[in-house]
Amino acid sequence: MEAVMLVEQLEPHGRLVLRQRFESAGTACRIGRELGCDMVLSDEHAAPQHALLTLLEDGRVSVRDLGTKNGTRVDGKRIPAGVEAIVEQGELIVGRTRLRVRTRYTPVVPERIFRRDFVRRHRTPLAAAGVSACIAYGAFQQWLSAPTSIFRSVTAGLLVALGAIALWVGLWALISKLNHGMWEGRVHAAIVSIGAALCAWGLWLAGVVAFATQWSVLVQIGLFLAGAVALLALYLHLREATYYDRRISLALAVTLTLVIGAVAWIIAIRGDDGDVNRVKLGPDVRLGADRVVPNRDVADYLAEVDELKRDAGRERQKSLLDSPLAEAED
Amino acid sequence: MRFCWDLVTIARLIAAIWLLASVSGAVAQEERPAAPPEAPAAASAEAEATGEEPDEEGLDAAAVEAEISAQVISGEAKVRLDAARESVVQIRGFFAGSESSAFHGSGFAVDDGRRIVTNYHVVAPAVLYPRQYRIEFLASDGSTGPLRVLAFDVRNDLAVVAGDDLDLPRLRLRTEIPAQGERAWSIGFPLNLGLTITEGVANGLVENSFEQSIHYTGAINGGMSGGPALDRRGRVYGVNVSVVTGRQLVGFVVPAKHIPPLLARAGTPLEQSLSAQQLRQRVAAQVLSYEAEVLEARPDPAVTQTVRGYVLPTQISRHLECNTVDERSPHPRMRVEAVGCRIPPRILVQLGQNVAGLIVQHRILQSQGLHPLQFERQVNRLAKGPRRSGTPEHVAPFACRDAVVSLDGFDARISTCVRQYRLFDGLYDFDVTVVSIDDAEQALVSRLALQGIAFESGRRIMERYLGGLQWKP
Numbered sequence: 001m002e003a004v005m006l007v008e009q010l011e012p013h014g015r016l017v018l019r020q021r022f023e024s025a026g027t028a029c030r031i032g033r034e035l036g037c038d039m040v041l042s043d044e045h046a047a048p049q050h051a052l053l054t055l056l057e058d059g060r061v062s063v064r065d066l067g068t069k070n071g072t073r074v075d076g077k078r079i080p081a082g083v084e085a086i087v088e089q090g091e092l093i094v095g096r097t098r099l100r101v102r103t104r105y106t107p108v109v110p111e112r113i114f115r116r117d118f119v120r121r122h123r124t125p126l127a128a129a130g131v132s133a134c135i136a137y138g139a140f141q142q143w144l145s146a147p148t149s150i151f152r153s154v155t156a157g158l159l160v161a162l163g164a165i166a167l168w169v170g171l172w173a174l175i176s177k178l179n180h181g182m183w184e185g186r187v188h189a190a191i192v193s194i195g196a197a198l199c200a201w202g203l204w205l206a207g208v209v210a211f212a213t214q215w216s217v218l219v220q221i222g223l224f225l226a227g228a229v230a231l232l233a234l235y236l237h238l239r240e241a242t243y244y245d246r247r248i249s250l251a252l253a254v255t256l257t258l259v260i261g262a263v264a265w266i267i268a269i270r271g272d273d274g275d276v277n278r279v280k281l282g283p284d285v286r287l288g289a290d291r292v293v294p295n296r297d298v299a300d301y302l303a304e305v306d307e308l309k310r311d312a313g314r315e316r317q318k319s320l321l322d323s324p325l326a327e328a329e330d
Numbered sequence: 331m332r333f334c335w336d337l338v339t340i341a342r343l344i345a346a347i348w349l350l351a352s353v354s355g356a357v358a359q360e361e362r363p364a365a366p367p368e369a370p371a372a373a374s375a376e377a378e379a380t381g382e383e384p385d386e387e388g389l390d391a392a393a394v395e396a397e398i399s400a401q402v403i404s405g406e407a408k409v410r411l412d413a414a415r416e417s418v419v420q421i422r423g424f425f426a427g428s429e430s431s432a433f434h435g436s437g438f439a440v441d442d443g444r445r446i447v448t449n450y451h452v453v454a455p456a457v458l459y460p461r462q463y464r465i466e467f468l469a470s471d472g473s474t475g476p477l478r479v480l481a482f483d484v485r486n487d488l489a490v491v492a493g494d495d496l497d498l499p500r501l502r503l504r505t506e507i508p509a510q511g512e513r514a515w516s517i518g519f520p521l522n523l524g525l526t527i528t529e530g531v532a533n534g535l536v537e538n539s540f541e542q543s544i545h546y547t548g549a550i551n552g553g554m555s556g557g558p559a560l561d562r563r564g565r566v567y568g569v570n571v572s573v574v575t576g577r578q579l580v581g582f583v584v585p586a587k588h589i590p591p592l593l594a595r596a597g598t599p600l601e602q603s604l605s606a607q608q609l610r611q612r613v614a615a616q617v618l619s620y621e622a623e624v625l626e627a628r629p630d631p632a633v634t635q636t637v638r639g640y641v642l643p644t645q646i647s648r649h650l651e652c653n654t655v656d657e658r659s660p661h662p663r664m665r666v667e668a669v670g671c672r673i674p675p676r677i678l679v680q681l682g683q684n685v686a687g688l689i690v691q692h693r694i695l696q697s698q699g700l701h702p703l704q705f706e707r708q709v710n711r712l713a714k715g716p717r718r719s720g721t722p723e724h725v726a727p728f729a730c731r732d733a734v735v736s737l738d739g740f741d742a743r744i745s746t747c748v749r750q751y752r753l754f755d756g757l758y759d760f761d762v763t764v765v766s767i768d769d770a771e772q773a774l775v776s777r778l779a780l781q782g783i784a785f786e787s788g789r790r791i792m793e794r795y796l797g798g799l800q801w802k803p
Binding site: 143144145214216275276277278279280281282284285286287288289291293295296297298300301302304305306307308309311312313314315316318319320323325 | 702703704705706707709710711713714716717718719720721722723725726727728729730731732733734735736737741743744745746747748749750751752753755758761763765767768769770773785789792793796797
């Protein structure tokens with residue numbers, strides 16, 4: 001393979017501005033503000049003739065600074081005046097402009113599989129599956145609690161689930177439409193319905209497992225995972241259906257998730273502390289279900305109850321700190 | 331029988347209702363106006379004492395009749411009232427430097443004429459928050475002055491207070507309980523309306539009760555608390571208590587025999603020797619000694635009741651009163667059988683806060699063709715049912731522990747929650763929920779609730795309760 005060099009000019013965030021290709025050994029590329037240069041920069045921090053790149057016989061590149069005040073940096077290191085730096089590839093900073101030099105030594109990464117399209121390609125079946133799972137959950141809950149007027153309650157659950165999904169999809173579709181001119185309704189519907197169904201069914205399952213293992217932490221872990229699913233769904237809304245940049249999508253999704261989580265947490269904490277009559281009974285009981293952990297005996301349990309004296313005392317201290325008695329203690 | 335009332339009785343009834351309504355209409359706190367036909371006398375006497383006169387419309391034959399009968403009786407009431415008038419004072423409580431009273435009750439002079447007997451709950455704010463509240467008396471001659479608490483008896487709801495240079499004519503005490511049916515009078519300042527006497531009948535000690543309290547059939551309204559209950563000879567047989575609401579003409583009177591021991595203890599004002607915290611501790615200690623006697627009293631032998639294979643401890647304390655509750659099932663395809671037992675929380679440590687109560691509630695749920703998942707939902711929902719109300723100003727939040735525990739013959743999920751009182755650190759509330767988890771067709775949801783109890787005795791009662799639950803098919 002003969003000597004070849006690719007010089008790319010990048011904008012500060014790393015996006016490509018222009019690219020020039022030089023072939024055959026001995027070819028030079030002069031970089032500077034002068035119109036006579038091979039690569040002309042409009043950067044006031046660059047000299048009229050700033051740097052010289054020469055393609056060598058062996059395919060590498062020699063970089064030389066042409067005696068400038070600001071100097072030239074190769075991969076962050078400034079080249080001393082009059083010294084030639086030999087590189088196989090690298091990033092140059094000339095003035096404030098970023099340049100990338102590639103030669104035949106630069107490894108070429110293999111083709112990456114184009115996964116991004118998965119949601120878009122299968123949007124119809126995905127949306128249908130997600131919406132059905134949501135509706136099934138709503139209907140299941142209705143059936144569990146009010147099985148007498150089954151038709152009416154299931155219809156109500158169905159309408160509520162559909163309405164909530166429609167509202168959310170509509171909002172995102174509008175954002176997509178404004179952002180790049182397409183509604184992307186089915187993509188949004190697929191994302192939100194699958195996310196919601198995962199959360200709802202997952203939490204239900206977490207409750208079942210939490211009782212079987214007598215491990216209430218599982219419910220909290222379930223809530224945490226639900227948060228993660230929400231984060232992923234938001235990211236996909238932004239990235240896949242609205243075509244925001246990856247980093248912007250991630251930042252927005254994380255921020256939104258944190259804000260929503262914080263609001264939910266504050267509401268939960270408030271509701272918890274505001275009600276002195278609230279009792280925590282543990283995970284809902286499952287009648288006749290298999291349990292993984294062995295039962296306690298009464299004496300064991302009563303020994304554990306003794307610890308409640310200390311816990312209750314702590315709650316009292318906390319409550320007295322939060323709102324002191326009308327008359328301060330002596 | 332109901333159809334045989336003659337015209338006069340009906341007219342009397344109407345007149346009595348009208349009179350009572352006009353009295354209660356005059357005040358903000360409303361008592362149920364309807365009076366049973368046996369009691370127009372008391373109602374009329376009360377109306378007269380508060381100076382109500384029927385107007386033209388009411389002056390039909392019946393009203394005249396009622397008035398005549400009222401006059402006949404009120405002669406005797408008037409004698410009682412006049413004899414006691416100067417001994418009875420109104421006790422008024424003030425918030426800090428405020429000039430208008432925050433709460434009020436009645437009291438009467440005994441012994442040396444300086445010391446006044448009243449209800450504990452009347453002066454409770456001054457005991458619990460001595461720096462925030464002060465109490466004063468208002469005597470029949472219009473004189474007023476500060477009062478200080480000398481002694482209190484939370485269990486019997488009694489307190490002794492004293493004014494500095496008070497010298498009232500004293501009332502004599504009668505320490506034996508009046509016979510059932512004896513005529514009696516109660517004096518006090520109901521609803522801030524001025525000195526009032528009501529007439530009724532003493533009905534002896536309250537039956538089936540561990541509590542020493544005399545049932546008085548006659549009106550005792552808010553504000554008459556702490557006033558004297560007099561017998562025919564003008565002696566004090568007890569002290570009015572008016573904290574029971576929603577009942578008509580059922581009053582309670584603390585027997586006078588509890589007064590002398592309290593007077594013997596009443597020396598110097600408590601606030602001189604005790605800090606606010608020590609006063610509260612003393613209140614809590616009195617509550618706890620009552621509990622040791624009442625809530626922890628073991629039944630002999632232990633009484634149980636068997637419902638659908640479950641042996642339920644219905645009497646874990648001797649004084650527990652149980653009845654089978656006809657509870658409406660929350661679901662048409664589920665049967666609920668409920669047994670409820672309770673010792674009502676009769677000790678009033680401050681207004682709106684009763685302690686020393688015990689509730690046991692067993693519910694047996696039976697699925698009638700419900701899917702196991704549906705039945706399970708109903709069981710969970712019932713277990714989560716609302717708890718009795720505690721207010722954030724009085725109690726701290728619950729701390730809870732739950733576990734699946736093997737009980738006698740069945741497995742159950744037990745959740746125990748305990749909370750403390752903000753004002754009294756020795757008092758706890760317990761809330762224990764037991765849900766059987768073996769059977770998908772039938773479940774036991776049982777609750778034990780203890781109100782204002784020492785932690786250790788709460789735990790002992792809990793142990794007794796859990797030990798008594800049994801499944802014996």
